[in-house]
Amino acid sequence: MRRTLYCGELREHHAGQTVVLEGWVNRRRNLGGLIFIDLRDREGLAQVVVNPEAACFSEADRVRAEWVIRVEGSVRLRPADQLNAKLATGAVEVIAERIEVLAEAKTPPFPIDAGWRGEDDPHVGEEVRLRNRVVDLRRRRLHHNLRLRHKVVAAIYRFLDAHGFISVETPYLTRSTPEGARDFLVPSRLEPGHFYALPQSPQLFKQMLMVAGYDRYFQIARCFRDEDLRADRQPDFTQLDMEMSFVTQEDIIALNEELAAFILRETLGQEPPLPFPRLTYTEVMNRYGSDKPDLRFGLELQDVTEAFRGGEFRAFAGAEVVKALVVPGLLSRREIEALEATAKTKGAAGLAWARFENGALSGGIARYIPAHLPEQLGLTEGHTLLLVAGPWRKTVESLGAVRLELGRQLGLIEPGFKFLWVVDFPLLEWDEEAGRWTYMHHPFTSPNLEDLHLLDTDPGRVRAYAYDFVLNGSEIGGGSIRIHRRDLQERMFALLGIGPEEAQQKFGFLLEALSYGAPPHGGIAWGLDRFVAHLAGEESIREVIAFPKNKEGKETLTGAPAPVDEAQLAAVGLAVRSEV
C-alpha cells in the first residue's frame, strides 16, 4: 500500500479510482454517525469519509488532530450540497476502506488547521511560534513562503545558468574581510590562539575569480555579521552574489533587472515593465528624501529654498535648503506634532506648517509664506503644507521620513512591486568623527572615471560606479564596478587613510592579484531574505527563513548559543574570562 498522490492533488477526474493518501489529520469530526477526516499534506486537504460499517471505523474513531495516517479508499464526487469551493479538492471525497496509523501525536501548542481550510490561523506570539518552530512550520503560510523562496532560488539558477554564469563556492572559514561589521570568529584547534573568521560576504573571493578569468560568477552565499540585532536582522543571512568581467555598470543593471522580471514571472506570474527607472542619488534624495525611495506613491518633496531666501522668516531665510511637502488633507495639530517628532529623529530642527482652508493659508507659518508659492507647489483648498529647512542631507531625510509616514497613514501606498535603480552615489563621505573621508560602498568601488580629476582636489564630488537596487522602499541589492588596477586601488587606500603597511597586511592578496592582470569587473549582491519577504508580502525576514534566530540572536529550537565543555575550550587554547 503506497501513496498514489498528494492529498491536495485530488480532483474530480479521480472519481471512481482507488487511491492511497498519507498525511496529517487536519481535523476529525463525527457527524451523524459518519467520521469526516480532513487529511493534509503539503499540497492541501482531502476529505476522507468513514462509514460506520467500514472495518476501519474504530481506527478512524481513535485518530486525533495531527496524527499521521495512511488511508486507502475510493474517490467519489461529493453531493451537490457538500461542495467546498474554498478547496481545490472540494468537489470530491474519499470513502475510506483501510486506515493505518503511522504516528500518534500530542495536541500541538497552537492550532494550525484553519489556514489549510482557507481561513485565518489565529494570532500566536512570535516567541511561542519560534520555540515551537516545527509545529509553526506546519502552518500554510510558512509552507507558502518557503516554497516561494525555493522557486525564487530555482529561477535564479535557471536564469543565470542560461546566461553563462558559473556558480562557485567560496570559503566559509576564512579571514576577516572589511565589510565594516564585526566578524564572527572561529578558533583554530590546529593552531591555538589563531582564528578563522566567517565571511561577511564573498567580495574579495569573487574579485579573485574575475582576475582568474571566470568572467561570470554567482553564488547563493551565506554571510555572517556580528552586529547588534536590529528588529529585522539575522546574524547569518543569505545573499545572491554575482560578479561579471568586461562590463559596464549598465550591463550589470540590465542583466539584474531582467533577472528580477524573470523571477516575478516564474514565481508570481507578474510582468514588471522593463527597464526599471534609474534615478541618481541626488535626485532621489531631493524628490523622496531617501536613497531607497518607495515609489508606490507620489507625495514628492519640492524645493522652496529660493522662495524663502533672504525673506522675513529668519529660520528659513539663510537655510542651505528648504523643502516642502504638499499633503492632501488638513492635518490636525496633533498629527503635525507627531510628524514633527518623526522629522526630528532624522535631525530636523522642526517641522513648519500651514493649512489651506476656507480659501487661504492659515495657521503655523502661514503669514511668512510668499504669495506665489501655493500656485508654484500646486497647493490648494484642503491641503496641508509641511516644511523643513536646514543642511541639505538632514533636511531631505527628515522630510523623507515624514513622507513615508504620511504614505502609510493616508493609505497612499498602491499594491504591487515598484523597482528602481539608484545610481551615481558619491564615492566618499566625510567622517566627522575620524576627520577624514570614508567609503560609502566599500574600498574596492571604482570612481566614475569622468570624475577622476577631482579625486585629490574635491573628493566629496567624485561619483562612484555604484548602484542600489530598490524595491518598495527597501534596498534589496547593491553593487559597484570595482577598481581593477593596482595603482588606483593603492591611491584609494591612501585616500581612505589606509597606509601601505596596513593595505599590505589586510589586502595584500588583492593587490597581488591585481598585479597579475585584472579585467574590468563589477557585480552586485542581493539580500535574498529581504527580497523573498517582499514577494511573500511579509514584513519580517524571519517569515521566509525556516529556522531563524530570535531578536536576541538565539535559535530557540536547539538552544544555541550554549555553554561548552571546558575540554572543548582547552582544545582551542581558550578560556572564558573570569570577569564575565
Next chain:
Amino acid sequence: MRRTLYCGELREHHAGQTVVLEGWVNRRRNLGGLIFIDLRDREGLAQVVVNPEAACFSEADRVRAEWVIRVEGSVRLRPADQLNAKLATGAVEVIAERIEVLAEAKTPPFPIDAGWRGEDDPHVGEEVRLRNRVVDLRRRRLHHNLRLRHKVVAAIYRFLDAHGFISVETPYLTRSTPEGARDFLVPSRLEPGHFYALPQSPQLFKQMLMVAGYDRYFQIARCFRDEDLRADRQPDFTQLDMEMSFVTQEDIIALNEELAAFILRETLGQEPPLPFPRLTYTEVMNRYGSDKPDLRFGLELQDVTEAFRGGEFRAFAGAEVVKALVVPGLLSRREIEALEATAKTKGAAGLAWARFENGALSGGIARYIPAHLPEQLGLTEGHTLLLVAGPWRKTVESLGAVRLELGRQLGLIEPGFKFLWVVDFPLLEWDEEAGRWTYMHHPFTSPNLEDLHLLDTDPGRVRAYAYDFVLNGSEIGGGSIRIHRRDLQERMFALLGIGPEEAQQKFGFLLEALSYGAPPHGGIAWGLDRFVAHLAGEESIREVIAFPKNKEGKETLTGAPAPVDEAQLAAVGLAVRSEV
C-alpha cells in the same frame, strides 16, 4: 567598443566580420616582423595578428604575457598551412586594427599558457599553486573542473526541482550536532561564554522539515568538521543533502541513481545503465573485502574456510575464516612481501601464498593446499594464490586492501564509472573500548523492522535501513531511513547508553518534534566535492574547490587562520590561555 564574443567562440563563419575581443595575452610572438598574440578567455584562445603597418603595432609590441587587452579587428580564414587542429578557433585569425591595454601584468610565478594550447602545463608543487591560487585558477584544468562542478550543481537543481523537491536553507550558526566529529565553535558576543557550533550536517533540521510536512527537501549545504586533516579532507566541505517522507529505502535509492544518471548525461554525455547493483554489506565484504568496493575490476575474494578446516595447516585449521585471492601472474617474493605489509595494516597476521608454476603449486604453503582447491578456485598455470586467515572482518578487509593494491599494480582498473549501492548494513557495532554497542550510521537510523525482535536479544544481528552510494571505490553518499516514532527513538538511545537525561539535553527538540506526529522518512547526503572529483578524474578534492585549505587547514591565499586583536577576544569574553 564592446566585446562582441568570447575569444574561444570564434569560428570560420565569423570570417569577414569585425569583432571585439577582450582577454589575457596567453602568448605573444614576433615572427618575421608580424606580431602574433594568442588572446585567451574562459572559452579558449583566438589568434590575433598585428601587421607592422597597423597603427596599433607599437602597442602590440609592448604587451606581455597575462596583460589584459581589448582587440578590434577583422576575422579571416587562416592560410591552409597555418591551421591549428588542436584549437576550435584554429581555422581563423583576427587582423588587429585597434588594441587597448586594460591592465598590465607582472610575470606569473609559473606559466599557465600551455594547457590552453592543448598541451600539458608543467608540474608545479601544490603548496606553490595554493599560495598563488589566483594564477593557478587561470589554468585550463581548474577552469574545466570548476565549470564541471557548476554543471553538476545546476543539473541537481533542475532534476530535484522537477521531482518536487524544495530547497531549504538550514542554520549555520547552530548547536552541536552528534555526527561524532569535533565541532567548530563560534563564540557569542551577545552572550559571552556561550557558543554557537557550525553544523556538521543539517541532519536534525532536515528531519524537522519532514515532521513539518515539507515532504521532499534538498540543500547544497556546507558542513564543518574539526577533524585531524587526512590527506584529502577539508574542514569545510559540501554535501548534497536530501530527505523524503512516506518513502521506503528503495524509493530513495531509485531516485538517487536516476539523479546520478541525469548528472552524468548532462555533464559528460554518459549513460550509465540503471539500476545500479545493490549488494548487501555482507556480500561486498565477502567478495571485495570493502564496504565501498571498486567494481572497475574483478579479482574477487573467495572463501576457502572449509577447505582448511581441521586440516594439517594449524594456522588455518581453526580460523574463523580463510579467504583466497587468485592473482593472474606469478608474483615475486618481494612483491608478496609488500602486499603482506598492506594486509597487516588492516590487521592480518600474515599473507600466505603459493604459485602455480610448471604444472604444479610450489613455494609458500603449497604443500598444505588441498588437492581439489586449485580447480575449485580456477587456479591454473601462471597464477599466484594469496590467503589470509583469522577473524572475519580483519580477514576480508586485509585481503580487500591487497586486492585494491593489485588492481592498481596490475593495471586491472577499467576506465569509466562503476556505481553501486551497499545495503543491509548492521545497525550497531560493538565498541570494544567502551564495552557497549554503538551506532554504525547515526543514532537516528531505523532498524530493519523485520529484525526488531532481535534488538534486545542479539543487537549485533539487527540490520539497519542504511545504504551507501559507492562510485569507483569511494563512498560518495550515505543515508538511511530514520526512526519516526518517539518510543523507538528513546529505546535506541537507551541501547546506545544515552540515558533519558542526556537524551533530553542533547536531542530534546527531536524527541519533542517526534511527539507531534512524524511521517516515515529517510534521506541521503552526497559528498559533493568527492563526487565531482571523480567526474573530473581528479585524485584530490582540492582540485574541484576554488579556494581550498592546504593540508594544515590553512587558507594560504588570505592567510587564515590568523591572530586577532585583544579587543575582539574581549568582546566575546574569551582569553587565549597563557600556557599555549
